[in-house]
Amino acid sequence: MTTIEEFAAGFGEEPGYLDYGRVGPLSAAARAETLGQYEILSKARFGTIERMRAEDERVREAVGALTGFAADQVVFQPNASSGLLHAAFGLTGGEVLLSLAEFPSLTYAAERAAHALRVITPTWLETDHGRVTPARIREQLTESTAAVMVSLVDSRTGYLADIDGIRQVIGDRLLVVDAIQGFGVVDAPWEVADVVVSGGQKWMRAGWGTGFLALSERAIDHLTPVFSGWTGSGPDQPWDEVRDPVHGAAAFSISNPDLVAEARFAAALEEVAAVGVETVAAAVADNAERVIQLADEFAVPVSSSRSPNERAGIVVLEPLPEQLTALGASLFNHGVSASVRATSVRISVHAGTTEETFDMLRAAFTSYASVA
Structure with a gap:
């Protein structure tokens, strides 16, 4: 068996990557x-x-x-x-x-x-x-x-x-x-x-x-x-x-x-x-919860489900239409990769999402909150 820490060590992408719902960078x-x-x-x-x-x-x-x-x-x-x-x-x-x-x-x-x-x-x-x-x-x-x-x-x-x-x-x-x-x-x-x-x-x-x-x-x-x-x-x-x-x-x-x-x-x-899939799923759920908590801290509206049994690794943010551009720009300016769509931003985390990535997301939310 492999530990979740050993599994996470196989993530080689640059910090700031939160777009696994689009494509997952190759594992080691x-x-x-x-x-x-x-x-x-x-x-x-x-x-x-x-x-x-x-x-x-x-x-x-x-x-x-x-x-x-x-x-x-x-x-x-x-x-x-x-x-x-x-x-x-x-x-x-x-x-x-x-x-x-x-x-x-x-x-x-x-x-x-x-x-x-x-x-x-x-x-x-x-x-x-x-x-x-x-x-x-x-x-x-x-x-x-x-x-x-x-x-x-x-x-x-x-x-x-x-x-x-x-x-x-x-x-x-x-x-x-x-x-x-x-x-x-x-x-x-x-x-x-x-x-x-x-x-x-x-x-x-x-x-x-x-x-x-x-x-x-x-x-x-x-x-x-x-x-x-x-x-x-x-x-x-x-x-x-x-x-x-x-x-x-x-x-x-x-x-x-x-x-x-x-x-x-x-x-x-x-x-x-x-x-084990159940171990990976638990790590992903914990990281998705962290994104939701960060969004709440900075008053970024979350439109996806908050219930763990109704979500996996995707968290959808849906600010007011006039504030979507500011959120997308803040993520871009802080090097956070996410899917910015017509009315929402899709954040997708994985088991290997790092502390540095969460810090970058926090910085992006801080910037967004200062102008929203």
């Missing part, structure tokens, strides 16, 4: 794995290229260790959007209930699938002030609802969805979870989901080009692998014939994966498994 483990794999690829010593193919099984097992899905229920993806498109296009009929306020990866997947195949109908959920809750879903379910799509953590509000509660109200309908804003920092009950999709470039700190699609046995039985390439037809190269997709998550593969990206993602996954 992911960086070392990348350099090592590219060294192997550049030398191409006899037998080493073939051995790199073991990275596919390694990354699938590493995803399984964090989610509880078997390795053969997991397929590597280059990003979360690709996995969501696989899931949406794989649905075979009925209404798909989701919020139009979800991150576009979800809404576009549903809408594109509906327009292309004409077998599903996106139904836009009326949320509770942007929050997708079991109660709102229960109110808007119909007999035609075949699937529900939801973000584990909403990228705009920071709200942590109650996917266990959602499962209880939707019954045996398919539950598709976009986990990217919480994967690795939320100890979620993944077993209640039929489809779990995530990229590795945010909270996992594994860089772009990494992700996965995990499918329950029920999802494997119900989803059609529309985009299934030759690698989705089995382990052997299918020369001189065109085979049907295999029965399993591997069917949702298009071509050979980026083996270096798989190794990089596997290293990041293994690092989180070594310390």
Whole structure:
């Protein structure tokens, strides 16, 4: 096992970085794995290229260790959007209930699938002030609802969805979870989901080009692998014939994966498994609470949830419209990286957020308070 202090030592970014919801700078483990794999690829010593193919099984097992899905229920993806498109296009009929306020990866997947195949109908959920809750879903379910799509953590509000509660109200309908804003920092009950999709470039700190699609046995039985390439037809190269997709998550593969990206993602996954998601989640929760306390101290309005069971690493600040520019400028002038949007500022902390970073945030808030 790894201690949280050892895990935090793998954060190499400059002080002031508070934008993990956008992208997580590479961890030391992911960086070392990348350099090592590219060294192997550049030398191409006899037998080493073939051995790199073991990275596919390694990354699938590493995803399984964090989610509880078997390795053969997991397929590597280059990003979360690709996995969501696989899931949406794989649905075979009925209404798909989701919020139009979800991150576009979800809404576009549903809408594109509906327009292309004409077998599903996106139904836009009326949320509770942007929050997708079991109660709102229960109110808007119909007999035609075949699937529900939801973000584990909403990228705009920071709200942590109650996917266990959602499962209880939707019954045996398919539950598709976009986990990217919480994967690795939320100890979620993944077993209640039929489809779990995530990229590795945010909270996992594994860089772009990494992700996965995990499918329950029920999802494997119900989803059609529309985009299934030759690698989705089995382990052997299918020369001189065109085979049907295999029965399993591997069917949702298009071509050979980026083996270096798989190794990089596997290293990041293994690092989180070594310390424990629950330990990382606790550290992230403590740091999010510190941001909220700082905001309160300087009268910066917090619009995201203050309840620990309704948030992960995202804290959303929403000053008056006429004061937003001043807040953004104060953060910029003090070297604090955050996502400044049309009406709010999104701060996202991680387990490795340093005291120096909190000092920089305090200085930015001090500057803001002097002019607000």
